[in-house]
Amino acid sequence: MRKKIIAGNWKMNMTITEAKALCDTLIPIANTNEVDVVFCVPSIDISTVVEKVKGTSISVGAENLYFEDKGAYTGEISADMLVDAGVKYVIMGHSERRGYFHETDTDINKKAKKALEKGLTPIICCGESLEQREMGIYFEWIAMQIKAAFQGISAEDAAKCVIAYEPIWAIGTGKTATAEQAEEVCGYIRKVMEEIYNKETAEKIRIQYGGSMNSGNCKELLSKPNIDGGLIGGASLKEEFAKIVHYNA
Numbered sequence: 001m002r003k004k005i006i007a008g009n010w011k012m013n014m015t016i017t018e019a020k021a022l023c024d025t026l027i028p029i030a031n032t033n034e035v036d037v038v039f040c041v042p043s044i045d046i047s048t049v050v051e052k053v054k055g056t057s058i059s060v061g062a063e064n065l066y067f068e069d070k071g072a073y074t075g076e077i078s079a080d081m082l083v084d085a086g087v088k089y090v091i092m093g094h095s096e097r098r099g100y101f102h103e104t105d106t107d108i109n110k111k112a113k114k115a116l117e118k119g120l121t122p123i124i125c126c127g128e129s130l131e132q133r134e135m136g137i138y139f140e141w142i143a144m145q146i147k148a149a150f151q152g153i154s155a156e157d158a159a160k161c162v163i164a165y166e167p168i169w170a171i172g173t174g175k176t177a178t179a180e181q182a183e184e185v186c187g188y189i190r191k192v193m194e195e196i197y198n199k200e201t202a203e204k205i206r207i208q209y210g211g212s213m214n215s216g217n218c219k220e221l222l223s224k225p226n227i228d229g230g231l232i233g234g235a236s237l238k239e240e241f242a243k244i245v246h247y248n249a
């Protein structure tokens, strides 16, 4: 039985001052052992949020990392820096990073390997555009993204990863995939993992849905057999996030 993982992706929101206030509101109401709870926060907020979640079951994630160990990479953050700061998870391959910052499948693969080498859990994002969905090529597209991301990663390491299926047309648009649409693709991703690895690995890996998940639609989405959690943007910045965490209460 896979434990659900509910992760907030704060994106480029929350100054340190705002992060402190959000933590004071959210931590008391979102702290639980029923699901894994993660706050993925901007780099500048990491130390503050790590301090705030101390003594709770909530983990902190980063929104990006660079795949080199150290050196002359102005503006980048290494896996060692994240680990030292108390980070446990790291998002990679988000469509915003692929789109605005030209993150490629090769970068994502390197980032996943570096994260795993350093003991961080990658949250590897994939998902199709509206055009790709309408053209009916979304399965092929997602299979390609997944195969590229996991290139050269062992079955043992792959099983530790989290995959987030985030259809681009559902991100920040208020247009959620139906539970059936989300389940169809999450189930398909699990099949792709079985093809690449084996049934055991595919059964272990956790697959989240992301895209306008909120307190109103989370229960239906999270009740599907292949949806093991959510990656939540907008609704992670308010009290509503706690309602998603307690979707089954």
Ligand SMILES: O=C(CO)COP(=O)(O)O
Pocket: 009, 094, 166, 170, 171, 172, 173, 174, 210, 211, 212, 213, 231, 232, 233, 234, 235
């Ligand atoms: O991109 C997302 C999470 O990574 C989803 O964002 P929204 O929940 O705001 O649609």
